[in-house]
Amino acid sequence: MKRTTLSLIAGTTALAAVTGFAAITAPSASGSGAAKPAARLPVEQTRLLCPEPSTSDIADTTYTSFTPLAQGTDGGGKAQLVAAGEQSADASGSSQSGKSGKDGKSGKSTKKSDAPTVTPKAPGTPVTGDGSGSDTPALIGTATGRFAPGWTVQETTQVAAGTGRGLLGTNCTAPDTEFWFPGASTAGTRTDYVHLTNPDDSAAVVDIELYGKDGNLKSVVGEGITVQPHSTEPVLLSTLAAAKENDLTVHVSVRSGRVAAAVLALDDKLGGDWLPASTDPASSLVLPGIPKDATDVRLIAFAPGDADADLKVHLASPSGQITPAGNETLHVKGGMTTAVDLGPLTRGEAGSLVLSAGDSPVPVVAALRVVRGKGDKQESAFIPATAPVGTRASVADNSAKGSTLALTAVGGSATVKVTASAGSEGGTAATKKYTIKGGTTQNVEAPVPNNLKGTYALTVEPLSGGPVHAARILQTTMEGVPAFTVQTLPDDRGTVAVPQADEDLSVLLKK
Known part of the structure; x- marks a missing residue:
């Protein structure tokens, strides 16, 4: 046997020993070599990011961490939430703060003193932690091992008075590279922020685009926003464009790195809440969970790109799908935000809005602003289009x-x-x-x-x-x-x- 052959065999054996080398073998045409379905295994790590809950000094916030029971996980792992700016590169919680923002000034990631303690002991049982006032920081969460599959964290805030008063809630979200938020506003009665949180060891560079009824609100201020590692950056939407628009779609795209993004929408008269991102653009969408006593429902939709979208509008009620009188269809111009008032749509019954494609399907994103109450006793919340439950x-x-x-x-x-x-x-x-x-x-x-x-x-x-x-x-x-x-x-x-x-x-x- 030639020396080169022996060397190759020796090298191959060493590689297999060191790396556990494996290859996915191609299936044969029939019989025993046929490809087997991919196994579904529990994830081993989950990252979640919770935005700064409030700018109010009288805010009271509760965080609830929960992992459902799951099969196939080992007995190890943990779940923890640490303040943005305190997390080290190895997620140990040791101090590592950074500057944030385009201008190099220190961002609000420096809020550390009032970070809540939320440490679950086992899956299947939720654990809570509390924060108060405007100093509660954004949180960066990591769950590993048996705590990772299906880990969820709810952030719920009560604000008794002032702009945005009411009950504000959001699921802490995973980092990603693109987000759509139909339903934001720069109107005089609104104070909307988009919160950007970076969980990683390197800086993220983010672009924020605003689309109103006439298209893109041109602005260079929203380009190239730097979010430093393990930090958060709240961006006031009214600083990105001078126009006062009642209905906007916010597009967050990440040039490098990844972030979690959420919009905090505060109204002088209608209270406030978090506006989560819509599901990915699609030609058919479902917006579930309209309260049965809603006094006003407003639909905001946006079609990315140049093509117009024509949508059929239905309300899925307890007895079946109903077509709202006068709002049977919705025409959405490409690149422009369209909004329509649907009024007291549910009329005392449970309901979800269903948008389906017309003859020429065009992907859209959408959200609802829902109002309960009357007069000066009104409160609002948002329902984005969402994906189905899937497995769990x-x-x-x-x-x-x-x-x-x-x-x-x-x-x-x-x-x-x-x-x-x-x-x-x-x-x-x-x-x-x-x-x-x-x-x-x-x-x-x-x-x-x-x-x-x-x-x-x-x-x-x-x-x-x-x-x-x-x-x-x-x-x-x-x-x-x-x-x-x-x-x-x-x-x-x-x-x-x-x-x-x-x-x-x-x-x-x-x-």
């Missing part, structure tokens, strides 16, 4: 009386399982199954943990039938104001497809 989704910070779960089956009928976790301070889990008729929305009587103490989480798992969209409505009364907030439940991405791989050292011998 969870939402935390539920109470025995103040939570409503809305389930929508747009296509065929569907059966789902809903699990109420143990309570944060005591109680045992409970489960119910529901069948949702196709084309309807049902506000179901969600299960409540036995002997509940504290708050709990709800986990929704479709069992059979068509896709299911879901939303949770939190409600309370503050100084006579019907305060509320709505969170949608897209798939929690707790598992990942892993294709089968086999050792095949012959790939190293092929020319």
